[in-house]
Amino acid sequence: MMETSGTGAPKLTGRGAARRWELFEELVTLLIGEGFARFTLDDLAARLRCSKRTLYGLAGSKEQLVRAVVVHFFRRATGHVEAALAAESDPVDRLAAYLRAVAAELAPVSPQFFDDVAAFEPAAEVYERNTRAAAARVQQLIAEGVAAGAFRDVQVAFAAEVITSVMVRIQQRQVAAATGLADAEAYGHLAELLLHGLVR
Numbered sequence: 001m002m003e004t005s006g007t008g009a010p011k012l013t014g015r016g017a018a019r020r021w022e023l024f025e026e027l028v029t030l031l032i033g034e035g036f037a038r039f040t041l042d043d044l045a046a047r048l049r050c051s052k053r054t055l056y057g058l059a060g061s062k063e064q065l066v067r068a069v070v071v072h073f074f075r076r077a078t079g080h081v082e083a084a085l086a087a088e089s090d091p092v093d094r095l096a097a098y099l100r101a102v103a104a105e106l107a108p109v110s111p112q113f114f115d116d117v118a119a120f121e122p123a124a125e126v127y128e129r130n131t132r133a134a135a136a137r138v139q140q141l142i143a144e145g146v147a148a149g150a151f152r153d154v155q156v157a158f159a160a161e162v163i164t165s166v167m168v169r170i171q172q173r174q175v176a177a178a179t180g181l182a183d184a185e186a187y188g189h190l191a192e193l194l195l196h197g198l199v200r
Contacts, residue, residue, distance in 0.1 A: 028069050036066050037114030070123040074130045077105035091145035099191035106184035118173045131171040135164035151198040
């Protein structure tokens with residue numbers, strides 16, 4: 001999970017900026033908890049107890065608003081995951097901390113949100129880009145562990161390809177469909193498999 005490029009939270013400046021930021025955070029909480037496909041702007045305005053004009057102050061359309069929420073969610077999650085990683089120095093602990101932090105960030109997110117993201121191309125593209133960045137980060141952590149002698153001498157590129165395939169399947173909702181696991185649960189199981197397979 002890495003910070004995405006492109007627009008995240010709307011640029012909130014001027015009068016009422018603090019209230020608009022608070023409103024945007026409420027919107028993020030609402031959408032990751034319940035999804036977004038079924039909501040109209042009127043619905044969102046009613047749930048957030050604001051006017052549609054206020055929502056248009058955050059983004060020009062529902063589609064732009066949704067994309068901003070998805071980018072913001074992953075950018076915030078990345079900050080938390082990287083903080084958890086920075087707190088560890090041992091290669092085994094670093095890989096474990098990274099994957100478990102990803103799982104922890106995804107845990108509060110509803111399956112409906114992920115289903116809606118998968119069905120909405122601009123949001124799916126953001127999730128996919130973050131997934132591939134996360135897979136690259138995992139490859140880097142495995143390479144560091146092999147170099148330090150903490151992990152078995154695996155073929156890092158192959159291990160990374162396998163991990164990337166699983167992470168992409170999680171992102172595309174294929175793992176959820178096949179196993180019934182939520183994305184966070186799938187990442188937790190991936191962490192256990194990796195650690196048991198890599199540690200000497």
